Amino acid sequence: MSANRYQQHFTVSWDQLHRDVRALCHQLVERDFKGIVAITRGGLIPAALIARELNVRLIDTVCIKSYEHKEQGGLDVMKGVDHDGEGWLLVDDLVDTGKTARKVREMLPKAHFVTVYAKPEGRPLVDQCLTEVAQDCWIQFPWDMGIAYVQPLVEQVRKGDDA
Numbered sequence: 001m002s003a004n005r006y007q008q009h010f011t012v013s014w015d016q017l018h019r020d021v022r023a024l025c026h027q028l029v030e031r032d033f034k035g036i037v038a039i040t041r042g043g044l045i046p047a048a049l050i051a052r053e054l055n056v057r058l059i060d061t062v063c064i065k066s067y068e069h070k071e072q073g074g075l076d077v078m079k080g081v082d083h084d085g086e087g088w089l090l091v092d093d094l095v096d097t098g099k100t101a102r103k104v105r106e107m108l109p110k111a112h113f114v115t116v117y118a119k120p121e122g123r124p125l126v127d128q129c130l131t132e133v134a135q136d137c138w139i140q141f142p143w144d145m146g147i148a149y150v151q152p153l154v155e156q157v158r159k160g161d162d163a
């Protein structure tokens with residue numbers, strides 16, 4: 001699917017991500033999990049933060065790729081797990097179209113599946129999420145960004161006047 005479908009951006013800082021993951025953990029703290037399965041790569045950092053909050057030490061991965069930046073391609077499953085997910089917490093950073101989530105749910109039908117962010121098409125596929133964003137919104141994660149110089153406003157405006 002094409003990158004043109006994204007009309008808005010939602011930028012998440014490291015601080016925001018950490019606060020959001022901790023808020024999600026408040027909804028999970030009463031449950032007992034055997035371990036966590038992180039969906040790579042996006043689920044790895046949320047999974048590490050959740051593991052710390054819930055004191056979980058056993059962590060496995062499902063390695064799956066669908067996007068090349070904003071372009072969605074076919075699903076490439078590089079590694080699965082040898083159980084059906086019963087008693088396990090399954091974690092990804094987000095669910096968008098739900099294509100990745102649908103595949104992983106087939107692999108671990110009994111896992112409790114959470115994402116930090118969710119878009120409407122994918123939302124029904126996860127058991128819990130923290131924040132819902134619009135379908136046409138691209139979420140920018142802190143690991144994909146860097147700090148850059150920004151021109152003073154007055155210079156940007158003067159340049160606009162020259163144009």
Ligand SMILES: O=P(O)(O)OC[C@H]1O[C@H](OP(=O)(O)OP(=O)(O)O)[C@H](O)[C@@H]1O
Pocket residue numbers: 039040041042043064065066067068072092093094095096097098099100101122
């Ligand atoms: O609901 P979907 O439309 O399937 O999209 C969601 C998936 O897309 C991203 O992964 P991506 O394939 O970009 O790989 P990455 O986690 O390694 O960045 C994201 O981390 C989810 O796993």
Ligand SMILES: Nc1nc2[nH]cnc2c(=O)[nH]1
Pocket residue numbers: 067094096137138139140141
């Ligand atoms: N970073 C990022 N990856 C995605 N993969 C599918 N949707 C998204 C998104 O909104 N942001």
Ligand SMILES: [Mg+2]
Pocket residue numbers: 039040041042043064092100
């Ligand atoms: Mg991913």
